[in-house]
Amino acid sequence: MSIRPQYRRVSALQRQFFNREGTLAAYDEELRTLGEGPRILNVVGIGGIGKSRLLQELRNRSPKNCRTARLDLQLPTMRQQEDALAVLRMEFGAQGLKFDRFDIAYAVLWQRVHPQLQLNRRNTPFAEESDILMKILDDAMGLPVFGTAAGLVRLTGRAVKNRQRRQRIEADPTLNELDGLSNAELGHAVSYLFADELRASAQEAPYVVYVDAYEALVPTPLPGGRSFGTDAWLRDLLGQLHGGLTVLASREPLPWAAYDPEWESVICRTDIDGLPMPARLELLAQAGITEIPRQRSIAEASEGVPFYLHLAVDTHLQNPARLEHAATSEEIVQRFLQHVAPDEVRILELLSVARTFDFVVFQTISRAFDLPANLLIWESLTAYSFAYPLTDGWYRLHQLMIGALQRHLSPAVRRRVHAVLRAHWEGLADRMERGQGPGGGRTRLSPLREAVYHGLRAADITPDEIQRHADRSVVLSGRQAVDGIVKDLRHHLAARRADRVEGQDDEAVAGLHNAADCLDAESRLELGDAAGAIALTPHLDRPVRELVSARLALAGANARRIAGESTLAATIFERVWAEHEGEARPTAGFCVADIRMWQGDFAGAFSLAEEVHGICAADEAVIRADLKRLMHLGHRFLMDFDSSARLLAEAEAEYQASNALVGLANIRTNHAELYAFTDPEAAVEAASSALEVQRDLGAQHEIGKAYTAMAMAQTRLGQYERASSSFLNANAALDRAGYRSGRARADMFRAFLMLRQGDRQGTRELLVHAAREFVACQVYPSLILAIHRAAERIGVDEPELTALAGRARPAVRPLGSLDELQRRTDSVLSMFLEVGA
Incomplete structure (x- = not known):
């Protein structure tokens, strides 16, 4: 770095001001609405975000x-009450304000x-x-220490000719009580008189006090927002500044409501975030x-924090001929670390x-490399402005x-740190699964996502391990954690194309690609994005022996x-069920049973479901729950609602035991679908509950199914306009999901609504369309039979439906006889075809 004075850093305060329109508007509004009481505009933002520069701009705009x-608490002397009052008095006094009573006090x-000092012009402040x-x-020479106030007031009576001014001083009760006060009480009285003089001046002109760097006064607040009392004098003073405005800048919101709830009505908070990209570039x-x-690289790396932008600018001004990437230049890093102890620099290199990271991560890394890991070092590291505070004690x-x-570390050291961090996050995940993790089993990060991230960079994690971590992440942190793993995998593979990772061959990279595609496809399926999942799986003839490929x-x-x-789907399911002998085999068996049921073979599906249930391991509760839910759906399609309800309750209990969020969400949809047949009023409420959960998950196919159940129930309840709206919403969601058979099922029941509304021709056309779709999708032969029976009952003579039903009948293998199924079907059709049924 070139030799230059440190004074040059202040140049940032003289540079052009950018953005902050929201805070400027809040400031203008506070000035416009000043009333009788005190007002505080609390400017909140991290170190370096530009709070000091903003206070300067606000003052210029007054x-x-x-x-x-202005009171700058970054200066140690300003943190003492007497010195702070003196600074404020001098600044306001220079603008014409008189502080007669305060000066005496x-x-x-x-x-x-x-x-030991005599009161005279040379020794006395403000003389x-x-x-x-x-x-x-x-x-005043010779006044006793504990009779000073009375003596000064008496002398004032002789020295001041203005009668009104003299009487105001002589009659002031506070001045006359000063000599009897303790030192602490005297300090409070001085603050009171200063605030009272300032309050009186507000009748002539408004006033604003700017307080910068509150955290310098209270660096370590106690839990609950309280402190050791270091800010008591400031709270006391600002609470008395009636008729004026205080603009106070702090890194955290003022916690004063912990002392008195009335502060909530006094303090207006405005957050200062990073500059938007256009302002950074400008x-x-x-x-x-x-x-x-x-420009772009610096702007992106700065994350909008003005301090770092100015730092980059200063580095550029030092040596504008340098072509090195400014955002990562050694000059900037040296500027960051110029006051950091050597041990702390080494720890920062590893933490990068x-x-x-939090305190535990810091300790884990430090101990692995025999570096200091105590609390004092931690507090020192996190006090630096480049340690960006997050929530709950986390930093980056x-x-x-x-x-x-990271360029200061050798590749071997970097891989070692990644390996240490992988082990740390896996250990945390293990503890969380046992209910021993932070926050009752949850943390702000997905521990297994972090384990995968570091495992990739340590080059010691396999695709199958990634898949298992993703499965566990769904339970610990939700589906978004898996989406994060996919994002990290994609980024890692893209980076590897430009910088080949030692120890990873092409076969391993192909495995990582498969892992990313698999996790991505499964996530898209949960969202109902069938087209997106198909695009990720164009090849259907890959080996299926490995977990990820299966x-x-x-x-x-x-x-x-x-x-x-x-x-085609059934062929693939059967192949995996036959060829795969690993962890995916139960899932493959479930899929085979699932599609057999949709294709009408209920007996074969239930038999296979029982077989798969028997081979599930003890820790495969979700698969067991899926199988129970599958059989619930089968009994529902067979119109056996009692058996369906029993199996649904068993599936729900399995999902709850394993905290399977997606499974439990789908159970809500299934409740609504079952109630549509057994209790339409409960179905509407259950569908609303299911929609709330499924919208959070973004599962379009489940949203469509929930709306379908709601519409069916509203049809039975005679709420035809609401039912029409619900069917429209169902169709929109099912079309977004590309769920053809689900849309056809919704159209089948919408036809019954149209019949009730008197549109027989529309009913006939929609029933034929639904039956054609079931044939095209090669599913639901039992529903084709139901459609044909409905057409017979309403007197619609449609030869095509008769032919479709004739071809569908042999495919239906119910648990009992077809005649029993037809009797139950007639009973259900009566619910929808007959008004009031």
């Missing part, structure tokens, strides 16, 4: 008749604290600025960094490998530092089943 003063406090003190100090351009690629290093710090094949087959290619 109306010309507005008096202002402050002189009393001064002599109480400095009894030259206060005409009151100037007139009386020459006669700032860099104004500072002379005009190359577009360099972690995406985020600023992006500007990470790349350059799961990928099953995902592709399920997507094709939803899209209506049931025969």
Whole structure:
């Protein structure tokens, strides 16, 4: 780095101001609505976000008749009550305000604290600025320490000619009580008189006090928002500033409501975030960094924190000829670390490998490399502004530092750190699964996602291990954790194309691609995006012996089943069931049973479901629950609602035992679908509950099914307009999911609504369309029979339906006889075809 004075850093305060329109508007509104009580505009943001620069801009924007003063708590002397009041008094006094009573009280406090000094113009604060003190100090020599106030007030009566001003001082009750107060009480009285003088001035012109760096006064608040009382004087003062405005900048919101709830009505909070991209680019351009690629890289790395933008600008101004990437230049890193101890630098280099870290991560890494791991070091590290605070005690290093710090580590050391972190996160996941993790089993991060991230960079994790971690992540952290794993995998593979990772051959990379595609396809299926899952699985003839390849094949087959290619899906399911001998075998068996049922072979499906249930391991509760839910659906389609309800309750209990969020959400949909036949009023309420959950998950096919159940129930209840709206919503969601058979099922029941509304021709056309779709999708022969029976009952003579029913009948293998199924079907059709049934 070139030799230059540190003073040059202050140049950021003189650069052009950018953005912050929201805070400027809040400031203007506070000034416009000033009333009788105190008001505080709390400007909240991390270190380096530009709070000090913003306070300067707010002060510059103040109306010309507005008096202002600033208190910078970054200076140690400003954190003492007496010194802070003196600074404020001098600034306001320079703008024409008189502080007669405060000046006298402050002189009393001064002599109480400095009894060895005589009261005279040379020793007494404000002697030259206060005409009151100037007139009386020459006669004040020899006043006793504990009679100062009475003596000064008496001298004021002789020295001040203005009768009104003299009487106000002589009659002031606070001044007359000063000599009898303790030192602490005297300090409170001085604050009171200062605030009272300022409050009186507000009748002539508004005033604003700017307080910067509150955290310097209270660096470590106690839990619950309280502190050790270091800010008591400031709270006392600002609470008395009636008729004016205080703008207070802090890294965390003011916690004063912990002392008194009334503070909530006094404090208006405004958050300061990173500058938006256009403002970042403009700032860099104004500072002379005009190359577009360099601008963009600095702007992105800064994350909008002005401190780092200015730091990059200063580095550029030092040596504008340098072509090195400014966002990761060694000059910037040295500027970051110029006051950091050597041990702490080494720890920061290692922590740069972690995406985020807390105290436990810090200790884990430090101990693995024999570096200090105590609380003092931790508090020192996290006090630096480049340690970006998150929530719940988590931190991350600023992006500007990470790349350059990691370049200080050899590849072997980086891989070792990644391996240590992988083991840490896997250990945390194990504890969470036993109910021993943070926050009752949850943490702000997905531990297994982090384990995969570090395993990839340590080059010691296999595709099958990634798949297992993803499965466990769904239970621990939800489906979004798996989406995060996919994102990390894609990013890692893209980076590897440019920088080949040692120890990974092409076969391993292909396995990672398969793992990413498999997890992505399974996530898309849960969202009902069959087309997206099909696009990820174009090849259907891959080997299926490995876990990932088998799961990928099953995902592709399920997507094709939803899209209506049931025969092709069944072929793939059967192949995995026959050839795979590993962990995916129960899932394959479930899929085979599932599609057999949809194709009408209820007896074969139930028999296979029982077989698969028997081979499930003890830890495969979700698969067992899926099988129970499958049989529930089978009994529902066979119109055996009592057996269906019993199996649904058993499936729900299995899902609850394993905390399977998606399974439990689907159970809600199934409750609504079952109630549509057994209790239509309960079905509407259950469907609403299911929609709430499924919208959170984004599962379009389940949303469509829930709306279908709601519409069926509303049809039975005679709520035809609501039913029509629900069917429209169902069709929209099912079409988005590409769920042809689900849409056909909804159309079948919508036909019954149209019949009730008197549209017989529309009913006939919709029934024929639904039956054709079932044939095209190669599913639901039992529903084709139901459609044909409905047409017979309403007197619709449709030869095509008769022919379709004739071809569908041999495919239906119920648990009992076809005649029994037809009797139950007639009973259900009566619910929808006959008004009031």
